[in-house]
Amino acid sequence: xxxxxxxxxxxxxxxxxxxxxxxxxxxxxxxxxxxxxxxxxxxxxxxxxxxxxxxxxxxxxxxxxxxxxxxxxxxxxxxxxxxxxxxxxxxxxxxxxxxxxxxxxxxxxxxxxxxxxxxxxxxxxxxxxxxxxxxxxxxxxxxxxxxxxxxxxxxxxxxxxxxxxxxxxxxxxxxxxxxxxxxxxxxxxxxxxxxxxxxxxxxxxxxxxxxxxxxxxxxxxxxxxxxxxxxxxxxxxxxxxxxxxxxxxxxxxxxxxxxxxxxxxxxxxxxxxxxxxxxxxxxxxxxxxxxxxxxxxxxxxxxxxxxxxxxxxxxxxxxxxxxxxxxxxxxxxxxxxxxxxxxxxxxxxxxxxxxxxxxxxxxxxxxxxxxxxxxxxxxxxxxxxxxxxxxxxxxxxxxxxxxxxxxxxxxxxxxxxxxxxxxxxxxxxxxxxxxxxxxxxxxxxxxxxxxxxxxxxxxxxxxxxxxxxxxxxxxxxxxxxxxxxxxxxxxxxxxxxxxxxxxxxxxxxxxxxxxx
Amino acid sequence: xxxxxxxxxxxxxxxxxxxxxxxxxxxxxxxxxxxxxxxxxxxxxxxxxxxxxxxxxxxxxxxxxxxxxxxxxxxxxxxxxxxxxxxxxxxxxxxxxxxxxxxxxxxxxxxxxxxxxxxxxxxxxxxxxxxxxxxxxxxxxxxxxxxxxxxxxxxxxxxxxxxxxxxxxxxxxxxxxxxxxxxxxxxxxxxxxxxxxxxxxxxxxxxxxxxxxxxxxxxxxxxxxxxxxxxxxxxxxxxxxxxxxxxxxxxxxxxxxxxxxxxxxxxxxxxxxxxxxxxxxxxxxxxxxxxxxx
Numbered sequence: 001x002x003x004x005x006x007x008x009x010x011x012x013x014x015x016x017x018x019x020x021x022x023x024x025x026x027x028x029x030x031x032x033x034x035x036x037x038x039x040x041x042x043x044x045x046x047x048x049x050x051x052x053x054x055x056x057x058x059x060x061x062x063x064x065x066x067x068x069x070x071x072x073x074x075x076x077x078x079x080x081x082x083x084x085x086x087x088x089x090x091x092x093x094x095x096x097x098x099x100x101x102x103x104x105x106x107x108x109x110x111x112x113x114x115x116x117x118x119x120x121x122x123x124x125x126x127x128x129x130x131x132x133x134x135x136x137x138x139x140x141x142x143x144x145x146x147x148x149x150x151x152x153x154x155x156x157x158x159x160x161x162x163x164x165x166x167x168x169x170x171x172x173x174x175x176x177x178x179x180x181x182x183x184x185x186x187x188x189x190x191x192x193x194x195x196x197x198x199x200x201x202x203x204x205x206x207x208x209x210x211x212x213x214x215x216x217x218x219x220x221x222x223x224x225x226x227x228x229x230x231x232x233x234x235x236x237x238x239x240x241x242x243x244x245x246x247x248x249x250x251x252x253x254x255x256x257x258x259x260x261x262x263x264x265x266x267x268x269x270x271x272x273x274x275x276x277x278x279x280x281x282x283x284x285x286x287x288x289x290x291x292x293x294x295x296x297x298x299x300x301x302x303x304x305x306x307x308x309x310x311x312x313x314x315x316x317x318x319x320x321x322x323x324x325x326x327x328x329x330x331x332x333x334x335x336x337x338x339x340x341x342x343x344x345x346x347x348x349x350x351x352x353x354x355x356x357x358x359x360x361x362x363x364x365x366x367x368x369x370x371x372x373x374x375x376x377x378x379x380x381x382x383x384x385x386x387x388x389x390x391x392x393x394x395x396x397x398x399x400x401x402x403x404x405x406x407x408x409x410x411x412x413x414x415x416x417x418x419x420x421x422x423x424x425x426x427x428x429x430x431x432x433x434x435x436x437x438x439x440x441x442x443x444x445x446x447x448x449x450x451x452x453x454x455x456x457x458x459x460x461x462x463x464x465x466x467x468x469x470x471x472x473x474x475x476x477x478x479x480x481x482x483x484x485x486x487x488x489x490x491x492x493x494x495x496x497x498x499x500x501x502x503x504x505x506x507x508x509x510x511x512x513x514x515x516x
Numbered sequence: 517x518x519x520x521x522x523x524x525x526x527x528x529x530x531x532x533x534x535x536x537x538x539x540x541x542x543x544x545x546x547x548x549x550x551x552x553x554x555x556x557x558x559x560x561x562x563x564x565x566x567x568x569x570x571x572x573x574x575x576x577x578x579x580x581x582x583x584x585x586x587x588x589x590x591x592x593x594x595x596x597x598x599x600x601x602x603x604x605x606x607x608x609x610x611x612x613x614x615x616x617x618x619x620x621x622x623x624x625x626x627x628x629x630x631x632x633x634x635x636x637x638x639x640x641x642x643x644x645x646x647x648x649x650x651x652x653x654x655x656x657x658x659x660x661x662x663x664x665x666x667x668x669x670x671x672x673x674x675x676x677x678x679x680x681x682x683x684x685x686x687x688x689x690x691x692x693x694x695x696x697x698x699x700x701x702x703x704x705x706x707x708x709x710x711x712x713x714x715x716x717x718x719x720x721x722x723x724x725x726x727x728x729x730x731x732x733x734x735x736x737x738x739x740x741x742x743x744x745x746x747x748x749x750x751x752x753x754x755x756x757x758x759x760x761x762x763x764x765x766x767x768x769x770x771x772x773x774x775x776x777x778x779x780x781x782x783x784x785x786x787x788x789x790x791x792x793x794x795x796x797x798x799x800x801x802x803x804x805x806x807x808x809x810x
Contacts, residue, residue, distance in 0.1 A: 026631070028634050161654075162656070354628050383590065383628050383631065385631070386628075428718075429716060429717055429719070430713070430716045430717055431694050431716065432716050435692070435693065435716075435749075436626060436749075438751065439751070440746060440750065440751030440752040445693075446693055462694060482717075515744045515745070515779040
């Protein structure tokens, strides 16, 4: 491997990506200053699909605007200098033997991916995250590879304990150092783990056919950047292969299918300049804007892309009403529609979630909602004082809120199932849910009721009840319910997610209410 | 007295003697509960411990000691949901001064363990102390223990708590909706694994079952501030009452019984205390407990 400037830059950004990925976790502080969301906030595909779908502006995406400007000026440098997925492809591709390029990829398929995605955004279906390369990489890591690494390390560590018991303590400091700085805190198994990894590995497998296959022929972000890059005043001189040499074709990872350099595929890696035996190649600016061809390769692409987007947007919206009642969104998400327009489906909130309450929707939210985060309280609950998901969300689909505000945001409302809940169903004490309810005034309370037990004996049990006005739906009640079957209390989604009032006085008629 | 009467009398005496002697001894040595009051929490903690014989009575040089605070909730110190970090630190320092080889501080938390350790203030208070471990629980260290109790036949308990030479229970005094109060006896839940909520269906008996198995050498109850309402996690400073007290005893039941009075309740009001007393785990009658001001 030659350490050209672009390669060094790529490695730095890949390292940065991985460091930020690992930093996207609670490590003893309530704030995460730098998270992997940076890679989405500079992402023009995220920017345009957000603008089209949400039809509003967020300052969070200002870096992406700067990236658009930089691309207009310099060309498609992101792919050759920054993109971590591109870097991974560059690192593995020398080890993968090539057969011939796939013919079907050589049409305008990349535009047929990009344009419908953007047009669907206009019709309120924002699916660009599904094909965004950074999101694909992040989801593969988050949902499969990182948990796998954590699980492997933990199993090994437990294995050592089984072998040598307490004596393991001698090496504990070393393990703790790794655990605290590198490993996930909890071993989580995510739905869609295989799909996420398969997509990522599939992209790598495409290197079997040609170098940077995904980047050249499919990647919607690359296509968008390439299209923007065509307006760049910098042009490679000479434009094509020289009659006496032709080395460039060997050196170039992307854009020399024919004899002419395809500007929209040139990732500015400068390999040709570095490797030219004659020192002929320069990238020089010219003030005359020469597009070298029409705006889009085919006119029907624009119309066809728009139509496809519309066709996608409507049926993808189908949802099963029964599942809708359990569509619990992260705290601060008040409108389902708005959330779907803004969510990138990058998986960061699910990675950072302190109690692993968030999981990617597989089928629950319809096609439209695939990979969007869902709270599954039985697996994890929303920690009352934690605000991390809002902090790492790249587009503010989950708003970043101060703790005091976040506590009042409504995820759903808890409801008892008296057929399961012990004090009702079996006439015995429990109220574990009440104990864990984090609302200071208690959204779950209890009243002492004299009942005839199932054994026929009269006794006093504490029957829990919910004060709906102050329940924020955090789900800890459902999480800790000691029933092994279905929980005796469940959180259901509600349309009206107005935050619970700051100071709620709900008359306390039943609880004995403590001591003076 | 004829022979017959003599035999009867001596037989009865032989039968009664052990219990008579036990009673006589017990009368001599009423369980001691020390109560220290003051705003210097480390100082009152030390005074309370010294009044029950000093840490050297429990910790011998080279011992491994477990100090088990209540730090189950993601709540800040002043909200009285967790043991005060200064009380914990003072107990730990006393252990080290008595020659402990290692002091381990842990709890099986209800909220996220990382947040509880940080926000209770306890992890930070112990940071940098030599031979002190404030480590989150590792699931592989739970062992299924045969309790043969009245409610719990077996349960997972934390190995490090059982294998230590000395176990010191350092709860905070709080309101609890189900058990009315949570004090020393209930703090044992922090070394229990599994789905602990299960024991709520027969809490008093279950806690007696576990406490009967776990040998507690010393109980130090933090009543520097108590949570009088919305326990065990509270969250509203208005529910907190500052008492500036620390209680110490070798008898957890007696310590709990006295702490109950701080809430204006009687020991008999607390079913957990009553169940433990009936099980013979300690004394709950205040007139049979010697309370000393330390």
